[in-house]
Amino acid sequence: MIQLKNISKRYNDGFEALKNIHLELEDGKIHVIIGPSGCGKSTTMKLINRLITPSEGKVHINKEDIAQKNPVELRRKIGYVIQSIGLFPHMTIADNVAVVPKLLKWEENKIQGKVNELLNLVHLEPETYRNRYPSELSGGQQQRVGVIRALAAEPDIILMDEPFSALDPISREQLQDELINLQEELKKTIIFVTHDMDEAIKIADNIILMKDGEVIQVGSPDAILRHPANDFVKEFIGKKRLKDHASAESGISMDIEDIPTVDEVMIEKPATAYPERGLAAALKLMEQRKVDSLIVIDHQKLLLGYAPILNVLGQYRDESKTLKDVMQPFSFTVQSNSPFTVALDYMSQHNLPYVPVITEENKFLGVITRGSMVRLMADVFPTEGEVI
The missing domain is CATH 3.10.580.10 (CBS-domain)
Structure with missing residues (x-):
């Protein structure tokens, strides 16, 4: 369980990025933080690995105050995936995936076994991709590597800051499906930041909708669609437009020697x-x-x-x-x-x-x-x- 208690964040110029945030994020779920640009969603996520420290309030992971933990050790136990992917261009794919396990001084056999396991998990054959460099992969393939690098040290918590937003629509949808399938198998606690409501509804177990540094509504996709808290939520979701599609009868006859399957x-x-x-x-x-x-x-x-x-x-x-x-x-x-x-x-x-x-x-x-x-x-x- 991740708990954010009475969190506020103010900067030296007086700007208040977060205003009295209270959240409880259940283990083993995908929690999507969503809202317009500048609403505080990335700031909220970065509190969890101490990339940002609150001006007031506390963050607890499994009832432990993370302010009392060494930030470097804390971050090595939390996976992190960002929009720009952040792969090291001079390192092979295998070496990129193995970065954190090597810092944690895992045995080499265990590291290489984990690299192969994770590449297979996202349908990148180890024999083909282990020794390639990031520049030799497509954007979607690079982002898959970014995701499994975050999984390599077997963290319980993974932070994902708009990880798919720079991809083309087809690659983005494929990676959303990939994430859902991975979560079915791995059951991690995932904090996922996005500004795309369709993406949130598709992947989330729990949605946190923010505006101007405040949490406006929290709930399952179904609950938020059914019971938007106010006009802002309704506007952000957008009006449902249900369309029935009539199917026309086909009168095509075929005369083909080799009938396809x-x-x-x-x-x-x-x-x-x-x-x-x-x-x-x-x-x-x-x-x-x-x-x-x-x-x-x-x-x-x-x-x-x-x-x-x-x-x-x-x-x-x-x-x-x-x-x-x-x-x-x-x-x-x-x-x-x-x-x-x-x-x-x-x-x-x-x-x-x-x-x-x-x-x-x-x-x-x-x-x-x-x-x-x-x-x-x-x-x-x-x-x-x-x-x-």
Whole structure:
């Protein structure tokens, strides 16, 4: 448990960056601090590793006052990821990841084993990436290295100061997914600073919304979406715009010698959610992804069902309900490596907007949609004129 008690921060020029902050941050959760520029969110986060000291108040970690601890030793036990990544350009990726374990005088075999383990964890093959230098990696790959470097010394607490904001939208979304998956496995206490509400809603267990050095509202994404504390919170979140998308019938007939498999045509990252997600947060996700249903999977990516927007709206007023309560099973699925025509037949005969693709063990892989058909036709007949 991290506790910030009666925290204020004033600078010599009289500026009051933080005003009487009280926070309790539960272990093993992602706590997102969010607000407009200059609201004090990064200042609040930096109190936890003593990069900034409060003018008044105390910070406790596991009931111990961190002001009584050696700041260097404290920081070596807290992971830290920043926007600019901060990799050492003259050091290999392996050496960058190993910096803190070496300072802690770990045995060399243990260090190298941890480096390999962490690279595998973020899908960077050690044999390929260990001996490369930061300049040889993409921005997204560098940021992955920045994240695992913060994990290398096995800290219980990780601070992340707008770590993905400099990345392109695709890399940013991939790293958000990566962080959620890592947290499912590692259960660290993560303090994550952002100014992006969509990012906060996607990754947070707990959101701390700040303005002008004060905490305005604290709660789960679902609670804040349902019960914004005031007009500022409503404005910062933005009005929900729920859009239903009608699916047009496709009359395309295909005559292709080599029928592709569903794996070659499917969309691999449709809008998915866990069954525990609250309904307000589910509606916000539908708005962000511009879909009228969410595919529900468990934490092992097993397919559970889907939640149409009408089911969600029908139970929305009951705040105890989650997607588990409103989802329904799929009537039709296709297994990996099935011919694409199997999914096409299901969609045509039963007027389905999409069909999930699964493994024999029911692990969710992706979906076949009408858009999949359009893309396939564009690939097969790139210059053949109009399809009627």
